[in-house]
Amino acid sequence: MKPAPSRLEALPLDGGQAEVLLAREPDARFAVHWHAEWSVGAIETGHCDFSCAGLRHHATAGDIVVMAPGTIHTAGVSVQGFAMRMLYLPAGWVRAALAWPAGQRPAAVQTARHAPALAAALCDEVDRRDAAALQPLIVQALQLAVSGPLVADEAGTARDPRVQRLCHELAQLDAAELDLGALAQRVGVSREHLHRLFREAVGLSPREYSRCARIHQAKRMLGQGRAIADTAQACGFADQAHFSRWFKRLFGVTPAAYLPRG
Numbered sequence: 610m611k612p613a614p615s616r617l618e619a620l621p622l623d624g625g626q627a628e629v630l631l632a633r634e635p636d637a638r639f640a641v642h643w644h645a646e647w648s649v650g651a652i653e654t655g656h657c658d659f660s661c662a663g664l665r666h667h668a669t670a671g672d673i674v675v676m677a678p679g680t681i682h683t684a685g686v687s688v689q690g691f692a693m694r695m696l697y698l699p700a701g702w703v704r705a706a707l708a709w710p711a712g713q714r715p716a717a718v719q720t721a722r723h724a725p726a727l728a729a730a731l732c733d734e735v736d737r738r739d740a741a742a743l744q745p746l747i748v749q750a751l752q753l754a755v756s757g758p759l760v761a762d763e764a765g766t767a768r769d770p771r772v773q774r775l776c777h778e779l780a781q782l783d784a785a786e787l788d789l790g791a792l793a794q795r796v797g798v799s800r801e802h803l804h805r806l807f808r809e810a811v812g813l814s815p816r817e818y819s820r821c822a823r824i825h826q827a828k829r830m831l832g833q834g835r836a837i838a839d840t841a842q843a844c845g846f847a848d849q850a851h852f853s854r855w856f857k858r859l860f861g862v863t864p865a866a867y868l869p870r871g
Contacts, residue, residue, distance in 0.1 A: 612690070617862045622740050625702035629735055630695040630861050636688040640858040641681060641813060642821050646697040648676040649750050651728035651735075655691030659684030661720050663812070671725035675754035677718050678762075681812035694735040696747065700762070706748050709759065716757035724753060771796040772810040775803070779815055780822035787816055824859050827852065828867070837864045 612633045620629045627646075635655065656669040661682040668674050676682060678700050686693075704711070727749060734743040774796060779787070792815070793803035807815050827844040831837070841852035853863050860867070 612692075614866060615862045617860055617867045620696065620735070620738065620740075622698075622702065622744060624705065625699050627699070627702070628697040630693070630697070631735075632686070632693040632695060632861050633691065634861075635686060635691045637686050637691070637861060638858070639682075639684040639861065640855070641683040641817055642824075642859040643679050643681050644676070644697055645678055645825065646699055647678055647703045647751070648674070648680075648695060648697055649731075649747055650674040650693055650695035651731040651750075653692040653694070653728070653732045655687035655689060655693075657684055657686045657691075657693065664720070666721050668721045669723075671723055671728050673722050673724050673728055673731070673750050673753065674720060675718060675722075675750060676720060677714070680718075692732075694732050696731075696735070698747065703751065704762075706744070707751060707755075712762055713759040714762045715755040716760045717755065719754045719756070722753055724750075727753075769806070769810055771798070772807055775807060775815065776811070776818065776822070779819040780826070787819060789815060820855060821859065824852075824856055827856065827864075828860065831864055831867055840864070 612635065615634050615637070616631045618629055618631070620627045630650075639659075650673070652668055652670050652672050652674070654670050656667065657674075658665070658667050659682055660666070661676060662680050674695070703709075704714070709715075727746065731743070731746050731750065734746060775792060778792060778795075789803060790800050793800045796803065798806065804814065807813075807818070811818055813821065823844045823846070827840045830840045830843065835843075837853070838849045841849045844852070846852035846855070853865075856862075856864050856867075
């Protein structure tokens with residue numbers, strides 16, 4: 610039997626709203642990307658091989674997966690049966706739920722941890738959409754994963770002002786039309802130095818960053834009710850089909866399957 614298609618939906622929580630990816634399609638592949646939110650997931654069946662912040666991981670049924678905002682990652686899942694619930698939680702909501710000081714979070718994040726009972730409970734409560742029962746499970750998963758002294762929460766930022774300027778400019782450009790030579794000249798470095806500087810600071814090439822940033826912008830626009838075709842054009846994609854392919858490679862669903870309402 611063909612698995613139900615994956616869905617990305619809104620999930621109301623007390624004091625905020627999360628999104629949940631109901632990933633069910635085997636043999637899915639996710640391009641290199643990041644999320645602006647905390648990612649907390651539970652694998653129900655199958656397995657997922659992924660890289661996260663430059664390290665390789667193998668997560669299987671019963672595992673909890675946690676990633677901090679801005680963490681660069683990519684993934685592929687098992688070719689047989691696969692089911693996962695991945696929650697995307699606003700950083701402010703997580704900080705309040707775990708009583709972290711403003712602008713800080715624990716330094717260490719254990720990306721994957723085997724906790725079958727917790728994983729099963731998370732999957733059940735996500736499916737029931739029971740916020741009161743789900744929220745303590747989310748907190749428990751985060752407490753299992755994070756540790757160490759508090760550090761400044763600088764997710765998604767680069768300290769080098771040249772890289773900050775490049776990030777701003779790249780978010781406005783079509784990845785297919787980047788003139789890296791011109792960008793390098795504007796920030797006063799060679800093209801080769803720009804590429805090396807940017808990848809070391811951000812973890813992506815300038816072209817990859819541009820595409821990811823524009824797809825994140827598109828996701829916000831879709832959440833505001835913009836039509837898919839209008840969003841694709843506004844965010845610099847050649848056509849709706851091209852936009853839909855890349856949206857699915859980053860978020861696991863097509864724009865048509867992204868439902869921002871709860």
